[in-house]
Amino acid sequence: MLINQFLLLGAALFALGVYGVLTRRNAVMVLLSVELMLAAVNINFVAFDRLIGDELAGGQIFALFIIAVAAAEVGIGLAIILLIFRNRRSANVDELDLLKL
Amino acid sequence: MDVGDWVSTPQNWVFLVIALPMLFAGFKVVQTSNVVHAVLYLVGTLGGSAALFILLGAEFVAWTVVLVYIGAVIVLFLFGIMITRAPLGFDVTLSHPVRIRVAAAVVAFVLFALVGGAMLAEFENQTIPEAADATRTVEIGLSIFDRFVIPFEVVSVVLLAALIGGIVLARRDPAEEEEAGVVR
Numbered sequence: 001m002l003i004n005q006f007l008l009l010g011a012a013l014f015a016l017g018v019y020g021v022l023t024r025r026n027a028v029m030v031l032l033s034v035e036l037m038l039a040a041v042n043i044n045f046v047a048f049d050r051l052i053g054d055e056l057a058g059g060q061i062f063a064l065f066i067i068a069v070a071a072a073e074v075g076i077g078l079a080i081i082l083l084i085f086r087n088r089r090s091a092n093v094d095e096l097d098l099l100k101l
Numbered sequence: 102m103d104v105g106d107w108v109s110t111p112q113n114w115v116f117l118v119i120a121l122p123m124l125f126a127g128f129k130v131v132q133t134s135n136v137v138h139a140v141l142y143l144v145g146t147l148g149g150s151a152a153l154f155i156l157l158g159a160e161f162v163a164w165t166v167v168l169v170y171i172g173a174v175i176v177l178f179l180f181g182i183m184i185t186r187a188p189l190g191f192d193v194t195l196s197h198p199v200r201i202r203v204a205a206a207v208v209a210f211v212l213f214a215l216v217g218g219a220m221l222a223e224f225e226n227q228t229i230p231e232a233a234d235a236t237r238t239v240e241i242g243l244s245i246f247d248r249f250v251i252p253f254e255v256v257s258v259v260l261l262a263a264l265i266g267g268i269v270l271a272r273r274d275p276a277e278e279e280e281a282g283v284v285r
Contacts, residue, residue, distance in 0.1 A: 001112050001229045006153070007220040009120050013127050013146070015213035020131030022205035023196045028181050032143055033131055035174065039150050042166070046159045050229045056244045057236050060162050064241075067162075067169050068256045072263035074174050078181040079270035091185040094197070 006047035013040035027081045027091045031074060038070045115156055123149030134191050140178050147171055158235035 013036055020033025042063045049059025085091045107113055126145035133139050147170045154163035196202060245253050 001110070001116060001156075002107065003224050003227045003229055004220055005113070005116060005120070006157075006229075007224065008217050009123070009153075011213050011216040011220065012124055014216070015209040016124075016127045016131050018212055019205050019209035022208060023131065023202045025197055026136065026195055028178065028185060029136065029139060029195060031181075032139055032178060035143060035170075036127055036130055036146060039147055039166075039170075042162070043150055043153060046154055046157050046162055047229065049159070050157045051227065053230060056248050057241050058244075058249075060159050060236060060241060061245055061249050063159075063162050064165055064245075065252060065256050067165055069259060071169055071174055072260050074177055075263050075267045076270070078177060079267045081181060082184055083270055085185040 003047055003051050006043055010040040010044040010047070013037070013043070025092045025094055027084070027093050028078070030093060031077050031081070035070065035074070038066060042066055112156065116153070119149050119152045119156065123153075132196075134193055134195050136182050136192070136195065137179070140175060140182065143178075144171055144175055147175075155235075157229070160235050161238045161241050 017033045017035075017037030017040065020036060021030055024030050024033060045059040045063040045066070047059075049057060049063075052059070081091055084096065088095065123146050126142040126149065129142040130139050130146060133142065147166055151163040151166040151171075154160070154166065197205075
């Protein structure tokens with residue numbers, strides 16, 4: 001297996017995630033696209049881990065840490081979106097323009 | 102490794118069978134107009150990544166993805182969608198108008214071309230060595246609790262902070278409710 005096939009798949013998924021973050025209006029959907037980007041990064045980490053043949057399995061452990069931090073991020077992110085929805089009756093990111101004059 | 106070698110390796114066909122549906126599902130995640138469908142397509146992408154991890158011999162990571170992502174995060178997302186009362190059916194206002202979408206597609210494509218081009222130039226023909234055996238869970242456990250023990254502790258503090266922060270953010274303030282005259 002070439003390393004590049006995994007890296008290109010990761011790059012494609014990451015680009016799709018960027019596209020989603022830029023185009024989605026609903027904040028929950030933006031978080032969903034961020035998850036897509038994190039999944040792409042995990043593929044790269046594990047592929048590089050197997051390429052190097054790390055004895056400590058550093059790439060896999062880093063992927064595990066990313067999964068843990070992503071779970072925390074989703075929990076906090078959804079709590080914040082919930083709070084915004086409670087105050088503004090809307091979870092659309094383009095309607096959250098209180099900082100704009 | 103030339104094309105003939107690549108085609109005659111069974112793992113590469115398994116990779117294609119996993120990767121192409123993953124890309125399709127990833128595209129549907131950012132493109133579909135139905136929130137619940139988007140979350141379910143994300144299950145497809147994450148399941149595909151778990152399958153790729155097994156193909157690479159990283160079994161513990163694969164099952165962690167299944168348990169944490171598909172088991173917990175997806176359920177959390179579905180709750181989030183239902184609580185914020187996102188329109189559950191078909192909704193064309195879920196994405197920005199076409200003008201912004203075209204610009205975003207250009208940005209995403211340029212990013213992909215840059216990253217992909219750099220990787221093709223750097224890692225031309227490097228192949229992942231045939232795994233004699235998969236990484237065993239005991240190796241990962243020994244590594245985490247030996248070399249990576251401090252990052253592990255830091256991650257556990259992060260999770261605790263997220264737990265407390267989530268509760269503080271999501272609960273209603275009792276003083277505010279009293280002012281508003283909410284009877285419980």
